[in-house]
Amino acid sequence: MAKQNIYDNETFFTEYSKLREREVNANNLFELPTLFRMLPELQGKTVLDLGCGTGERCIDYLDRGAVEVTGVDISEKMLNVARSKNSDPRITYLNMPMEDIGAIDRRFDVVISSLALHYVEDFPGVVKNVFKLLNEDGIFLFSQEHPLATCHSGTGDRWTRDENGIKLYANIANYCVEGQKDSTWFVEGVLRYHRMFSTIVNTLTDNGFTILRMEEPYPTDEIIRKYPEYYDNYHKPDFLFVKAAK
Amino acid sequence: MAKQNIYDNETFFTEYSKLREREVNANNLFELPTLFRMLPELQGKTVLDLGCGTGERCIDYLDRGAVEVTGVDISEKMLNVARSKNSDPRITYLNMPMEDIGAIDRRFDVVISSLALHYVEDFPGVVKNVFKLLNEDGIFLFSQEHPLATCHSGTGDRWTRDENGIKLYANIANYCVEGQKDSTWFVEGVLRYHRMFSTIVNTLTDNGFTILRMEEPYPTDEIIRKYPEYYDNYHKPDFLFVKAAK
Structure with missing residues (x-):
């Protein structure tokens, strides 16, 4: 199956870096606080970060008590930044597609993946490998693009707006048609893989995981007051978050 | 909290009965086959049917080997039909809102609810009581209206259609705003309670259940060929189905 490495595309990498440097973005407002709130106890734990990118989270996990963090990413460009900006003797960065983690010959207490799994075609394969790589009672926590965000088929716009451009509702087509969705995000042809809620849940439970909690973060009243565009x-x-136990 | 008894409304009851008597409807095409496919082994088991209505399923559960079925419904009208059309010495029909099942002084192996829980405001209360009423390793299987169906806020139509009236996409607004949604279904003011996927999952896991499987049934190719309108x-x-274990 295809292993997508969009982050090594020059244009994508530059534009993506600018987006993430903006102080206010959906990641900072919703994704990151939810990820931190859902983290299991990391004190004394070993952590595998799937799709670690530039390594900020690896440092965060050390700060929260992890004794050792392994960061995996398909993009050498991202890992170069990680190695220069977020280096630590307790962090090992591995350049590999997350489809290949079965080759890692050790186990972890916690596997975390932030906003990377929707780029992966072989979700069941990754889930199986995560299960193998986890110690007993280990925790798998991941975020991904929300199924209502990955499902848009391209028949028209994602949104219907009023005459002032305010978004009235999302246009949802083919939610039940799973698989590869082409989309343009800085460059053309960024591949996302749409999976229904039930498929995500069943892939985990069929492979031995127990679902502990799911979250679909939305803005607080305070966020809406400051940034009404996030309504x-x-x-x-x-985003969708899933926390599961081995 | 409100306990809704729309089925005892005369107009609703008549129109609903007509709908369910149609040979081809969404219940027969998607809901019922999925329910049957997801049923746990019923041989020798005791079953509680929440929102049993006119009792067809109670008979089905006996046919599949259940030794005893208790059917609960808030609507005396529905139970009158059940007692005359679907009577069996092994079936007990109880007229009570499902919010009151905590008063039932016995346990069951399996609790099933077909398309009733979206009428219930106090979902956590029902889930807690189901957990109490189940024997160890008991199974809770339910279907409800899909969260994408319960969430529409009423800003415009549910669907955007092309010039021929073909549905292009669903208009989804306020998916993250949970709670009571008024809607017209034969009569005005049928109350549905919208809950996000994550809320449904977390209510179950927070109250001790293990999620086994979820399904969001959609048409087979054969159904689409015969009834293209179900695209x-x-x-x-x-519909959304959830199967969970105590």
């Missing part, structure tokens, strides 16, 4: 996240959340 | 179920499924 669209009430209509269609950007 | 809309690819855009937005009508």
